[in-house]
Amino acid sequence: MKKAGIIMILGSLLLLGLFKFPLWNIMLGAPQYPEPLGMNIYIEGIKGVQEFDLQNIDGLNHYIGMKTIPKAEDMWEFSVFPKVIIAMVILGVVIGLLGYLKKVSYKYFLGWFLLMSVLGILGMYDFNNWLIDYGSNLDPHAIIKVTNPDGTPMSYKPPLLGFQKLLNFDVTSLPHIGGYLMFVGMSLTLVAFGLGRKTSLKKTTQ
């Protein structure tokens, strides 16, 4: 159980990577952009991959009437997400520590994982809602209006995960270092749960 507790603590601490590294990354390449433009999505806001990428994405998007990329202060998510992550880290470390000291059951590790998963899915759902709004809530006076074959206005929603072609742009959306660290961290808490379960089962059979 000692080992499981340590892994639980480590796994939770990996979430701190989200304060240093982007959670997600969206790259936009086009014939005119052999070096693609890109945005890194941090839990505290959106930044360009290169210094002027956000400005240049906004500049191009004005033709199709998309809103500018929100500043950190324009979205409640960017103030709430960091607090949630910090809370989860503290919770995870505390559970891990108590587990280490054998004060709580390994089942708490699973509890933390499930809570984090629910929060993560909610976060993704919220992020996807923003992408939908960003890609389809267009200025009616847009310079270029493109419609689908059925006559409805084309949506420029970037994919939540994976690749999509949007007009001349190839858009790729993937987790970034912070996101991967979070996934590894969450997986470690599952490992901690498994390990905790094994040691406690061993004890009962003895």
Added chain:
Amino acid sequence: MKKILKSTFAIVALFAALTSCNNSGKSSNSGALSSNNAEKVYIAPGEHDSHYAFISGGYSGNLTVYGLPSGRMFKEIPVFSQFPTNGYGYSEETKPMLETSFGFVPWDDSHHPDISQTKGKLDGRWVFINGNNTPRIARISLTTFETEEIIEVPNSAGNHSSSFITENTEYVVAGTRFSVPIPQSDMSIKDYKGNFKGALSFISVDPEHGHMDIKFQVLMPGFNYDLSHPGRGKSHGWFFFTTYNTEEANSLLEVNASQNDKDFIAAINWKKIEEYVNNGGGKMMPASYAHNIYNDDTHTATSTLKKEVRVVNPSDVPGAVYLIPTPKSPHGCDVDPSGEYIVGNGKLSANLTVHSFTKMLDAIKNEKFAGEAYGIPILNFEDVLAGSVEQPGLGPLHTEFDGKGNAYTTFFISSEVVKWKLGTWEVIDRKPTYYSVGHLTIPGGNSAEPFGKYMFAMNKITKDRYLPTGPEMEHSAQLYDISGDKMELLLDFPTHGEPHYAAAIPAEIIKNNSRKIFKLSENQHPHKALSDADTKVVRDGKNVHVYMTMIRSHFSPDNIEGIKVGDNVFFHITNLEQDFDVPHGFAMIGARNAELLIAPGQTKTLTWKPERVGVWPFYCTDFCSALHQEMQGYVRVSPASSNIELAWSLGE
């Protein structure tokens, strides 16, 4: 038996046919070779060349940028000439670059580019080039690929033995071709001999920002100073100049300056003179010369007229200057990578003369002088001679080095490049050029560490090399592979203007330093507008200042009223883009200058003097975006007497 004989005969006949086929197949062999050569210069679409070549534009006054081995031209950098393509020399910001003591001189004859060096190696920070006609030296940045500085050279005339730099870029050196009265005076041309002087200028280069300053001028006898090169390695601290017209003729030089069997290479110990000057030696003389500096933050050039220059009389500094007899009006003066050999390319000589730096020092030490000229000791030809290349060709002009112990000399009259070995002086190979080669370039061929893979010859005569284009043609250049024993002709490509000489460098030394944009946050132009809120139109008497911005795909403002006939309208336009390769252009109907091409983050100014009442359009000239054609606007011009107030707007 008969059958056997018959079939044997048939086989022999077939064999003979095959063999003869092989013999006649020699041309098809060379065909296979040349397709191999095609591969050597083929750069697949989207791939990059391995070397940059900075080829002077000669009488275009500019510098062109090429790629090797493809021979593709990437850019023309305006230096000494107005360039309507981007407004250089027309915009208010760049007009000061072409100011001289003679006033605004919008043209020159650019000859010898040389890339800055550190410890004898190309460092790729700047390229320097001389203006021949109205003596000037320019410094071009290899991060912006723009001319950053031009300094005029007083007391000089025909700035030809220039612009060569010392091994740590301590100095860029500018020698005069013509000797002239110093100071200038109203005197008979016939009094040339003994009265005219030749100024050799040592221009210091600030190691940090490259700014140039004339440290001193050596006032030499009235010869013509043709070309020069710095010593390097063991001969660092010396500079060598070829001379012709040591006869000091003032007319019909083609005959009168070709009489002496030997002219001189002047060897100048600049370190000694520098020390003399640092101790207060030499004297300041009145002069007038312009010093023009372009600033990347203000995007503006300033021109200052300097009023004096320090001159040094060589006979006042014993041991600083010597004359080395060199046969027959030597042209090129080239120093090998080790600094030991000084090649004097005697253009009317049958042999190529090579001097030894070590022998020169010995002769000086032992004071073995053949005489003196105007107080300058003359050394004995034989004492200094390292060797000569016997009968290598006709009309030797210039030599470069591959860093592997070989030298390559151009021969104008026999139209060829000859490869020979330093030390043994044996000719190894010769290859024709098309036609009448002047300079040749090996990347780093004028440094301690040449990159001996390619060599290219720049020719003076084109004739039938390309599809005919009338009496006037671009010049031709040929690229050779020099990595093997024999030179191999790879490519023939046209060059722009009169490609006099070139400096080349491996691409990796500079390509990653190339700038993509100018940051708006660093823009310090006094008339910049960084947003719509900054745009305005301000009247100051007859002068009207328009603070305008441009971004895909509009100008702000794009409707301007209240301009009157007789006004001077200054369009100060800032390109708000911060994206790579999104310049915008600006053209105004009837503007009697040029367009502006404005890079992202830059501010430039075009002056327009409206002469007619009406509503006059302007537009973006650089196809910037899908809505480029919509990027346009109007200026209303009213009679001089009208009372219409200034008004400006966008999207109203």
